Amino acid sequence: MHNFEFVKPSTLADAVAALGDGEAQPLSGGQTLIPSMKARLNAPGLLVSLTGIAELKGVCREGDMLVIGAATTHATVAADAAADFPGLAALAGQIGDHAVRNRGTVGGSLANNNPSACYPAAALGTGATIVTNAREIAADDYFQGMFTTALEEGEIITSIRFPIPQKAAYAKFLQPAPRFALTVVVVAQYASGVRVAVTGASEGGVFRWAEAEAALSAKFDADAIAGLSHSSDGMISDLHGTPEYRAHLVRVMTQRAVRAAL
Amino acid sequence: MPKDDGIGASTKRREDVRFLTGNGRYTDDINLRGQSYVHFLRSDVAHGRINGIDTATAAAMPGVLKIFTAADFAAAGGIPCGWQVTDRFGKPMQEPKHPILADGKVRHVGDPIAAVVAETYEQARDAAEAIELDIEELEPVIDMVAALAPDAPKVHDDLASNLCYDWGFVEENREAVNAAFESAAHVVSLELTNNRLVANPMEPRVAVGDYDPWGDNHTLYTTSQTPHVIRLLMGAFVLNIPEHKLRVVAPDVGGGFGSKIYHYAEEAFCTYAAKVLKRPVKWTSSRSEAFISDAHGRDHKTKIELALDGDHNFLAIRTDTYANMGAYLSTFAPSIPTWLHGTLMAGNYKTPLIYVNVKAVFTNTVPVDAYRGAGRPEATFQLERLVDKAARELGVDPVELRRKNFIKADQFPYQTPVAVVYDTGNYDATLDKMLELADYANFDARVAESKARGKLRGFGIAHYIEACGIAPSNLVGQLGARAGLYESASVRVNATGSISVYTGSHSHGQGHETTFAQVVADMIGVDATSIEIHHGDTSNTPMGMGTYGSRSLAVGGSAIVKATNKIIDKAKKIAAHLLEAAPEDIELKDGKFSVAGTDKSVDWTGVTLAAYVPHNYPLEDLEPGLEETAFYDPSNFTYPSGAYGCEIELDPETGKIDILRFIAADDFGNIVNPMIVEGQVHGGLAQGIGQALMENCVYDDQGQLLSGSFMDYAMPRADDVRGFTVDHSCITPCTHNPLGVKGCGEAGAIGSPPAVVNAAIDALHRAGHSHISHIDMPLTPSRVWAAMNS
């Protein structure tokens, strides 16, 4: 690891100011950033910790929205979202291991947008709003391919507003080495229709499966998509699965998520 | 009933107290005054010519003490290979040079090019980034078969080809085996890959070199399974340091699985650099470095064939194997696919004719050497997969086909056609035991229960034979070993009766400190707590060969028994003097010497005190003191065997396999500590199941390691390896060592891969996927699904 400076501001304004330095980078749970610094793949001159800022933390219900501070850990989401949005709590509760869940945060996960991470599917699958220090970004506009988002340099996610669905669930198929997702599907049913979001499968990162959304909006039943198959074009090919296999898992995991939601 | 801490007792492991409370002393815990740190700049290309290394900028960076390259080692020897195999034509194998730092060429990703020594580790890494390398990339050879093409690029320019050796065993049987195939009623064949593995012990490798200029003494602290072997190889062949000036210490070592047997360049480097710099030099491998510098395991490509007569008796076995050596020959690499593989090809069966061909190949990959089981898992996997396939093709029960061809209990000692003689065994007994524990009789009902839930259930059987405690030395010398394979022990009885035992074997998780103390406690009849087991330091233990190949109790334990018997003999003479009786009349029981048929006795401490305070002592006939050393060179291998049963459930939607139960019925001969044996089997099963289902070391065609971290190299976790039932009640004691023990460290890793794969194929066939005759390991969900949908 290269040398770096470290600050831990207690207000958002101080954090934004500190990030004005071109060499600076926000640090949240550090579960992605610190390993990449140890491997010398990343060498920020200044780390601006977000975990000392009270307004970035906590799970709070506002009407039919569940608002989660960006620096809230996966473990806290797993515990505190359970009553209002059990599907989301379950997703958070199965990220990584205890250590990862006790440090890793929802904001860090969404900022990083790892193609195999779980939260991007939750945000896109619920049509969440990503709130930053500067603006509000709809999930449909936020994710722009693997490890790429709509965030500008120095922009900080402050909270995420998840519309609470009537029914929702997620199904995760593990990549056995780190136990990240080989394919994760989040299915959420709203009065306006059903949303289906998938991570782990596509080279383009998280995506919505429109055909399944249409079929499930017509009939929210696993059998409604039994005849569908997702194309393997653009699916990830690696040691753990072929594009064909991942395309197949998209359907299987969608069905499982629907069954779990019902 | 066994004594609480004697032979047969499940004494808790005394070493665990320090391990579990964070008080172990591992090599990385050793920090010496004035210590410096080395970072190795490693090749990131698989094959290339080094046209220049510019260290000027780096050398001027903060904290840098010196940057070493191959030029600094012009006077040193290369890393030696400890085994020379002779090929089918009577010629010695091709043996390339293995420099400490890459000389002229880099030959695999991870090959060390330069070594930066600095005041801190981070300074060394910073400077390494500033070294300017001019490397001309060359086309790499990765695939073994392609490496043998006449126009393939050569890993070593000065060798004739990439072929290390073409080995035939038993060469004289070649024609007879071919003839048996010509006339056989049935021939079954199978092509398979034994996947390359990374050992991944929990503790990565570490080396600390230290030099005392006043006495010209070198010390190397290293994560080794074999400290004396390292002293011999490094001292005599690499750095030219005589043994009396070189001390090698392997303190607590956090697992090895074979990967810490070998002499590595980093050890020689730290020892040498400490002298040059007159400062201790420390290297601690990162996990990423371990992936590209620890010797890998397995990596065979095999075609195996079985000839049977009309009654399904096995007539002959013929195999063709390519074995990957990697870019250089690791210490014991050439022996693994030959003498530890070909000699096991009879398995548990009375096949009269066997011919094994092995082509060992150099490729631009990390060197491959022994990994838990070493050659024997490769032999067992192909044989047990083939027997299963044969049963399926012939439409017979795999249990019955095995039984029919088993060597029977009354046929021991049994001379196999592949040189070795099995001393004891009872294969039907372990098979019966396994089937009983597995409740095999009711398996069909469980299949139906799974089916009702949409899952496929399968049961796989594998039998294995293992050869442990490789020996005797004069034989292995004829086979090409450049080392002896005895073990040593010194038993030092202290004046007040406590006992210090110095063993040449080494514990890195096996529990020697507990087990060996149980043996001595049992023999003398004293409390095990009065016995301490020392290992791992060449300055106080007799020359020993270390720990690998499940040899520690069978060979190292036997040396302790021999030395302890010498102690008892002498102690009896002292007791005879004290009791005014003849030595022949002295009996030792429960730590007390008595004169047979009388009530005259003296206890253990009375004798030990007399030995060191010899006031009343037969000084004319007997030296004072009570300390004995013994070396034990076994007359044969030991042959553990066992029957393994694996019950799996397969999810047909995803191809994912879950192990529901795994039953291991082993015959390890006599057992000293059943709890430790059970733990050894559990560990072996976890590694074998890991190989079968998820572990896979994969290179791309440019020689980049695709599975170079735990993000892609999947290790089994606790919930992947549940449902173990381990039994070792079937006992046929080894006939040629004093404890009647056989060795249990590798069995789990040897027997489990074929059991898992056989179970998967069974599940698929029961569900009608009868076109699937084999799936290569690891059986990842993606591969299983692809096979089902092909």
Ligand SMILES: Cc1cc2nc3c(=O)[nH]c(=O)nc-3n(C[C@H](O)[C@H](O)[C@H](O)COP(=O)(O)OP(=O)(O)OC[C@H]3O[C@@H](n4cnc5c(N)ncnc54)[C@H](O)[C@@H]3O)c2cc1C
């Ligand atoms: C062993 C292991 C297993 C894992 N398994 C899973 C899994 O199964 N599923 C899963 O989804 N994830 C998994 N993760 C990833 C984990 O969830 C991480 O915590 C997460 O991806 C990053 O969150 P973090 O808070 O640690 O972010 P950090 O590492 O602190 O930061 C990550 C990146 O985001 C930036 N950043 C952080 N916070 C903000 C913010 N508020 N605004 C703008 N930029 C920000 C940082 O600058 C950095 O670039 C795993 C990680 C590990 C180590």
